[in-house]
Amino acid sequence: MSEQKPLVTGNVWRVLRRFTDARIGLGRAGVSLPTHELLRFQLAHAQARDAVHFPLDVKRLVEDLSESTMALPKKSPLALKSQAEDRLTYLQRPDLGRRLSPESLEGLARHRASDPGESDIAIVIVDGLSSSAVQNNAVPMVTQFLRDLEDEAGNWRLAPLTIVEQGRVAIGDEIGECLGASVVIVLIGERPGLSSPDSLGIYLTWGPESRLSDARRNCISNVRPAGLSFEHASQRLLYLMREARRLRISGVGLKDRTEEVVIEKNANNKNFLTDN
């Protein structure tokens, strides 16, 4: 009987995983991925695919919202749809995802006629490219933000909350304009990454109107428990709102000074290949 040789060659430098989420030190079978690493990857990809293709459960989202926060605007959220009729259309026609369907536009106009008051902030929740981002993270984000807003000076009046299916970021501008809000805040499911299928993106536009370019928006990205926390995201959002109101702009002209990152040399941030 021949001696049993190990089928998988491990990598001793796998210990370096404490510095990064990158898939390093995977080992190899021949020169290929070992089976368990292959399957781990397939699972992550499957979860990301499901995040893209599972529809947002709007009913559940509305229930979760009303359960978790008393601070919601008095009326229940308005459910809206874009002009993209299904997921396949949505994925290939971003232009349709940026515009409200005629029915939704009409519904919004009807609402506006019945409630013509002024408002400052329109919060728009959009499924975007990850329903799980919205399903899991929109409620705690909105809750955190509304709690922080109560402590905020400046009397920010809320427009009714809206929820959009098959939407892109820019659809918020059309909604903000319809609701007569001076600033629109879009919470949207970001394109899912392999290790982050549920990242929420937050976009802010001052003076929303349809067909504004991306350069007019500010973005806070990677909002999720394992990424940017709801607390931090809320603080940055409030900062952007204050600055947008003060300068009466948003986008490239409005710099987010809360985010200045510098690399510092500390134990966990040095080049061990040359500094050992």
Place this chain on the structure above:
Amino acid sequence: MGYKYTYTLGARTWHFRNLADLMAKATPARSGDRLAGVIAESAEERVVAQMRLAELPLLAFLSEALVPYEQDEVTRLILDTHDSVAFAPVAHLTVGDFRNWLLSDQATPEALERLRSGLTPEMVAAVSKLMRNQDLILVAKKCQVTTAFRNTIGLPGHLSTRLQPNHPTDNVSGIAASLLDGLLYGNGDAVIGINPATDNVSQAIKLMGLMDDVIQKYEIPTQSCVLTHVTNTLEAIEQGAPVDLVFQSIGGTEATNSSFGFNLATLQEAQDAAQSLKRGTVGNNVMYFETGQGSSLSANAHHGIDQQTCEARAYAVARRFDPLLVNTVVGFIGPEYLFDGKEITRAGLEDHFCGKLLGVPMGCDICYTNHAEADQNDMDNLLTLLGVAGCTFIMGIPGSDDIMLNYQTTSFHDALYARRVLDLKPAPEYEDWLVRMQIFENTSRYEPSKRLPDLFRAPLKSLTREADHE
């Protein structure tokens, strides 16, 4: 003069508005052309357009500019630098016969090299629209483009890799960890290239220093690049940073490039500045460009031209500046431009073919996003096809997962797979280094060592010690 873009098939005469319309309608189907509203309206119309295009003389492309000469410096570059002497051997051909010529044994590697400066991107794009995937592979394999900086890239029978150690916060230890992983899998001979998470000059300089330290300490015959805006790299050079390669994303129209914030003069200035540093040891190709179908449409700068033709025009921009590497980032842009694995595969083969025929050192970021209808199997297929076609380089990332850019590209393992099944070697200087460093224990089987190479023991040991103290 003017050409008539009509074609009669049986009782029906088909009309195409102009050359751009004919080119767009003749293009194999893809979502970006549908989004732009330039796609053929039926499968039959597409083939009729291809039949009309096949009859068009190549000369037509010298008299009918797709983007007006007066409006676009890329058009001016293409027409002003056209070499009619080099063009002479094919000047009498139609697009259809040009395909026959390319496939024929008259088109030797030497003949193709002499022809390069006589071809415009539009001619190359046009003929590609009449070619099947195997044609694109066969002809590309005959085109040899070799470049050099600290090693020699693009030799026949070789495949290089860009080591891409990205980290979502540019954490130095995190970058170094992915970098080491890549080196120990034999990756990184095309370039060690980082996409910075924070894109400004001081961050770029720090990352340049990080990579330069590693390259110097371990005497790696490769080059580094921070993929930041060309104007940032120019500033870094002024501040004395160790810049090997200058990066820029480029497109095929002046308006696309303006939206990216540069023009041809900027690239010239950058090439001159980087060459003046004389950091190359075996060559002085200092530019690294990235492209990808759909960028002109995305910038609303496509002038009604299909996305594959826009892409080919970007290679005219690239070749003007003698790049070390040009990379088509084929599946990154998303399903609204290339919907699924089939469209991504086709686009990858087209881009590689067009680049090589025009004389550009073409590599491919064989990749997809999670909202595209594609998966690892599609990437395996395209990697294998491009390996057969003689692709210059591919990306290498730990486990295919870019945790900064959130997309999937080829892994360190994937490159070893391609080397094994197609017997493709890394750049010769780099292979020597891999052997010298004991990283590869069996070069003929491209097998990494089972034991940790001596020179990397110290850094890992110091970390293990630290871990013990924690």
